[in-house]
Amino acid sequence: MDSDDxxxxxxxxxxxxxxxxRDEREVLWWGVMNCDKxxxxxxxxxxxxxxxxxxxxxxxxxxxxxxxELGHDHFFAAIRPIMTSACVVRRNRFEEIGGFQSHLFFGxxxxxxxxxxxxxxxxxxxxxxxLSYEPDLMGYYLCHDEQTTAGGIQTxxxxxxxxxxxxxxxxxxxxxxxQYKPYHVDPEAITDRDGFLARYADSWExxxxxxxxLLTPDGxxxxxxxxTSEL
Numbered sequence: 001m002d003s004d005d006x007x008x009x010x011x012x013x014x015x016x017x018x019x020x021x022r023d024e025r026e027v028l029w030w031g032v033m034n035c036d037k038x039x040x041x042x043x044x045x046x047x048x049x050x051x052x053x054x055x056x057x058x059x060x061x062x063x064x065x066x067x068x069e070l071g072h073d074h075f076f077a078a079i080r081p082i083m084t085s086a087c088v089v090r091r092n093r094f095e096e097i098g099g100f101q102s103h104l105f106f107g108x109x110x111x112x113x114x115x116x117x118x119x120x121x122x123x124x125x126x127x128x129x130x131l132s133y134e135p136d137l138m139g140y141y142l143c144h145d146e147q148t149t150a151g152g153i154q155t156x157x158x159x160x161x162x163x164x165x166x167x168x169x170x171x172x173x174x175x176x177x178x179q180y181k182p183y184h185v186d187p188e189a190i191t192d193r194d195g196f197l198a199r200y201a202d203s204w205e206x207x208x209x210x211x212x213x214l215l216t217p218d219g220x221x222x223x224x225x226x227x228t229s230e231l
């Protein structure tokens with residue numbers, strides 16, 4: 001959990017009752033967080049509006065589970081942000097993969113979730129795990145200007161770092177682009193990735209519409225973020 005967020009106490013009670021009965025191969029769960037988003041109008045005045053973060057509508061989650069195949073969780077975690085402060089992870093799997101990679105400027109959480117569920121291109125079937133989602137409020141997520149995700153530098157600024165804010169932000173953005181480049185492409189380009197057709201040829205041929213949905217998060221439309229030549 002981020003140090004500036006908190007859980008509602010009843011969520012801990014819910015977890016203590018629910019999680020022990022879960023399948024051992026479900027290693028990562030997440031829920032929804034309350035937050036207040038500050039908006040600035042044309043007049044320059046600012047105001048806050050309540051919203052929820054990390055929410056998936058019922059149809060989207062059902063679409064994923066009804067079409068699920070071993071390894072799909074890797075793609076889902078790569079391009080649909082899962083909020084760290086709304087997550088619960090099996091400790092043994094977290095320790096097995098070495099936890100967060102602290103050298104990353106951006107996306108330590110997404111990188112960790114992808115390694116927790118496993119990579120279908122490199123891992124054996126028995127090393128691929130599941131995500132689970134609960135459309136229920138976990139706690140409160142604090143939005144503020146110094147968040148890395150908002151362009152801030154809270155994870156990089158310290159007394160030993162003499163770089164300017166601008167240079168730090170450029171490093172964060174460059175690292176973010178490099179980290180997600182293999183996934184933020186036209187969905188058709190995924191077939192160029194080594195090992196994809198060897199594992200998913202039948203699924204790609206017969207369930208193409210689902211793959212396009214899986215590889216194109218809402219809000220991006222059908223336009224790729226990076227060109228396919230950059231895979």
